[in-house]
Amino acid sequence: MGITFVEKGDRSRVRSHAKTGLVLAGGAISGGAFKIGGLIALNTYLGNRSVLDFDIYVGISAGAFLAAPLAAGIGPEELLKSLEGNSKKIGQFSPMDFYRPNFAEYFTRPARIGIDAALVTPAILLAVWNELRHNRPELIDRCRAFVREPTLRNAERLVAPLAEDAALRTGLGSGRGYLPSGLFDNRGIERFTRDNLHKNLIPNDFRLLHLERGNSLYIGATNLNTGEGITFGHDTDTTCTISEAVQASTAIPGFYKPAKIRGQEYCDGGVRRTANISQATDRGAQLVFVYNPFRPFVNYHTDQLLNNKASLSDMGIGTVINQAFRTMLHTRLMLGIEKLKLDQSFHGDVILLEPSETDIKFFNTNPLNFWQRAESALHGYVSATEALERHHERVKSILDSYGVRTDVARLRARVEQIRNKDFDSRTIMKELQREVHAPPPAKKPMPPTLRVVQG
Numbered sequence: 001m002g003i004t005f006v007e008k009g010d011r012s013r014v015r016s017h018a019k020t021g022l023v024l025a026g027g028a029i030s031g032g033a034f035k036i037g038g039l040i041a042l043n044t045y046l047g048n049r050s051v052l053d054f055d056i057y058v059g060i061s062a063g064a065f066l067a068a069p070l071a072a073g074i075g076p077e078e079l080l081k082s083l084e085g086n087s088k089k090i091g092q093f094s095p096m097d098f099y100r101p102n103f104a105e106y107f108t109r110p111a112r113i114g115i116d117a118a119l120v121t122p123a124i125l126l127a128v129w130n131e132l133r134h135n136r137p138e139l140i141d142r143c144r145a146f147v148r149e150p151t152l153r154n155a156e157r158l159v160a161p162l163a164e165d166a167a168l169r170t171g172l173g174s175g176r177g178y179l180p181s182g183l184f185d186n187r188g189i190e191r192f193t194r195d196n197l198h199k200n201l202i203p204n205d206f207r208l209l210h211l212e213r214g215n216s217l218y219i220g221a222t223n224l225n226t227g228e229g230i231t232f233g234h235d236t237d238t239t240c241t242i243s244e245a246v247q248a249s250t251a252i253p254g255f256y257k258p259a260k261i262r263g264q265e266y267c268d269g270g271v272r273r274t275a276n277i278s279q280a281t282d283r284g285a286q287l288v289f290v291y292n293p294f295r296p297f298v299n300y301h302t303d304q305l306l307n308n309k310a311s312l313s314d315m316g317i318g319t320v321i322n323q324a325f326r327t328m329l330h331t332r333l334m335l336g337i338e339k340l341k342l343d344q345s346f347h348g349d350v351i352l353l354e355p356s357e358t359d360i361k362f363f364n365t366n367p368l369n370f371w372q373r374a375e376s377a378l379h380g381y382v383s384a385t386e387a388l389e390r391h392h393e394r395v396k397s398i399l400d401s402y403g404v405r406t407d408v409a410r411l412r413a414r415v416e417q418i419r420n421k422d423f424d425s426r427t428i429m430k431e432l433q434r435e436v437h438a439p440p441p442a443k444k445p446m447p448p449t450l451r452v453v454q455g
Helices: 028-045 062-071 076-084 103-118 120-134 136-148 152-169 187-199 206-213 242-249 317-342 370-390 392-400 408-419 425-432
Strands: 002-007 019-024 056-060 182-184 216-223 229-232 254-256 259-261 264-267 285-291 349-354
Touching: 002 317, 002 370, 002 392, 019 062, 028 062, 028 076, 028 285, 028 370, 028 408, 056 062, 056 242, 062 076, 062 187, 062 216, 062 242, 076 370, 076 425, 120 136, 120 152, 136 152, 187 242, 206 216, 206 242, 216 242, 229 242, 242 259, 242 264, 317 349, 349 392, 370 392, 370 408, 370 425, 408 425
Parallel strands: 019 056, 019 285, 056 216, 182 254, 285 349
Antiparallel strands: 002 349, 216 229, 216 264, 259 264
């Protein structure tokens, strides 16, 4: 894993009460699982704090799916248990929650073809009638020109205006309206989030969560019809519940149909922003951890790729698209990092964690493959551990100035334990699920006057 630093904080004094933030970028299923593993490594590394102690949580796309439970006090170890179905707090995320087909549009959209086809003849007759009423001399001239010289050009001059008029009256003009707006429906993600918040007596409301936990949760999405970036939070946009905001933020274009919530349609928050670090820094966060699982692969040597491939293009169109999207997302993120370095009003520190640029194993992991989530989580843990060990002195120097202690010895001891498991993935996953920080005390039910009942 690589770590990028923005170091602008004051090292002359300890700022133990400075605001802290955790920003989680997208990554779909495998990227989300990768982040869970990395967050467990970070949790192990932090001595007197945990990843549940940040003041501000910002999530986009898969990052929103993780930021919501973290802000509510549910740790990454518990989230890892839920991937395997071993959690008593979080239900197991099933394939149907993720791959719920968009059945409604599969049938209703193509059915429009028959309706529009039945309207074609009346539409053409009406187009001819309108031409006769408003452009009779020109229509007659075009007809005569075609009769005298039946060329393609004259045929186009005669037919094109009529066809355009008829197309405006039916949907046959472009044909795009007959395709579904997405392959799958992510309402299962909203239901999963809502049910698990309710199960743990956590309010499904940004303002109530802020009052109860004392921290702030922000979830980014994109308004499909305006292209505007939307940030849901207790002091920003509160038109959605937390679970609805997660649904809006995770609506990957093309893969999921847009999330329609209270008359507005939303798609993935990553369309507008890769991580949205400014949501944390603009609200006073001085120490910010950013976790981004997607970065472009750097093919330095021909022997890096699998099956003796020399170039990424040799691995097919999927790999080319994967690399292109990773490059676009990462470029935006690094522009944001450079902007922070130049921002004279920011006097804090940012620690950006990412996979190694030569991590071919994670690069080849399909981000939409539900069944690779456990392997991705384990890989994320190992990757983050190696990076934190490699950059320990520099990270420690930053964290010391905020009164945050590190425990690299515990991190190394846990790695050794895992290595001694003979790479039995099931046993290793069980070890990673063991919490290193004391779990938060059990919650009491909210008073009836404060409880939000979700429909």
